[in-house]
Amino acid sequence: MKDQGFFSRHPGALILSALLVLAGCASKSPAPAGDRGGQAATAGASVASKDLYTVKRGDTLYSIALDHGLDYRELVAWNNIDNPNRILVGQSLRVRAPGATAATEAVVVRPISTGTVVEQRSLGSSSPADLLKREPRAGKEPYSEQALARAQAQAVDLVTVTPVVARPEAKPEVSPAARVEAKSEARPESRPDASAGDAASGSEDVAWIWPANGKLIGTFSEGGNKGIDISGKAGDSVLAAGGGKVVYSGTGLRGYGKLVIVKHNNTYLTAYAHNQNVLVKEGQSVGKGQKIAEMGNTDADQVKLHFEIRRQGKPVDPLKHLPQR
Numbered sequence: 132m133k134d135q136g137f138f139s140r141h142p143g144a145l146i147l148s149a150l151l152v153l154a155g156c157a158s159k160s161p162a163p164a165g166d167r168g169g170q171a172a173t174a175g176a177s178v179a180s181k182d183l184y185t186v187k188r189g190d191t192l193y194s195i196a197l198d199h200g201l202d203y204r205e206l207v208a209w210n211n212i213d214n215p216n217r218i219l220v221g222q223s224l225r226v227r228a229p230g231a232t233a234a235t236e237a238v239v240v241r242p243i244s245t246g247t248v249v250e251q252r253s254l255g256s257s258s259p260a261d262l263l264k265r266e267p268r269a270g271k272e273p274y275s276e277q278a279l280a281r282a283q284a285q286a287v288d289l290v291t292v293t294p295v296v297a298r299p300e301a302k303p304e305v306s307p308a309a310r311v312e313a314k315s316e317a318r319p320e321s322r323p324d325a326s327a328g329d330a331a332s333g334s335e336d337v338a339w340i341w342p343a344n345g346k347l348i349g350t351f352s353e354g355g356n357k358g359i360d361i362s363g364k365a366g367d368s369v370l371a372a373g374g375g376k377v378v379y380s381g382t383g384l385r386g387y388g389k390l391v392i393v394k395h396n397n398t399y400l401t402a403y404a405h406n407q408n409v410l411v412k413e414g415q416s417v418g419k420g421q422k423i424a425e426m427g428n429t430d431a432d433q434v435k436l437h438f439e440i441r442r443q444g445k446p447v448d449p450l451k452h453l454p455q456r
Contacts, residue, residue, distance in 0.1 A: 184224050186221060193384050216383070337452075340372055342361070348361065351447075358440070359437075362435050365426060369423055369426055375416070377414065378394045388430030389409055391411060399441065404430075404437035405431040407425045
């Protein structure tokens, strides 16, 4: 009650106090970014766990590559593997390119910035009471309306809040001729031939065709058959279901026999198993419909083609992608 009576008798002191509080709050520094370092470290650890795969019993480098939609040579390079045929149970392998997630998943912590910059001038040794009761050499100045007005004027002069307005950067002018030239450079001259491969076009969609002409004898099932089986005679043609690049050719995957894997783009790859003869090499580009192998029964109980479509390494039902026949 005593303080309220003081401010009622001296309203200028209330204005002065409010100005001083405003200046003190605005001059505080932003919270340090280091306090949030633990959160950034936790996010980084979760990102790193997505990049690694722990080798399990029965895994091969080729099966891990197939299950992640990769070329096994990428795993060799990313993990500095000397012998692709020798990996250890419990070994951690990188299954994503180093630095592939830095641009999109890195946590950036920045200090909070204030909207205005406050210029603060020192008040020296003067306090609010001193502004009302100054001590000139002759002694304290008695209270009067004139003295109160002078104190208020000094308070406004001592504390100045100056907002800083950002000036927009001037944009360089572009002449109409430069715009026309830029548009002409951006326009592609021609589209690649579809027969040259879907990977070359950069599209994630593939115009599939059937890889063999035989009878369908096995269908896809979740947790069971990872593809479809097509019957035929030994030596029948096995065709690339879409254009792409051969990323594997060999017998390194148990249960697949002589196997060819074609990568079509960053999303899809196809597998062709149990071949009698393989007609393409690793790293070779193939076109849609190109003969890449001859049907056989390697590591199988009969002559057939086992065909898989993998989307980002996960098997999907080929019948949902192949055209009806």
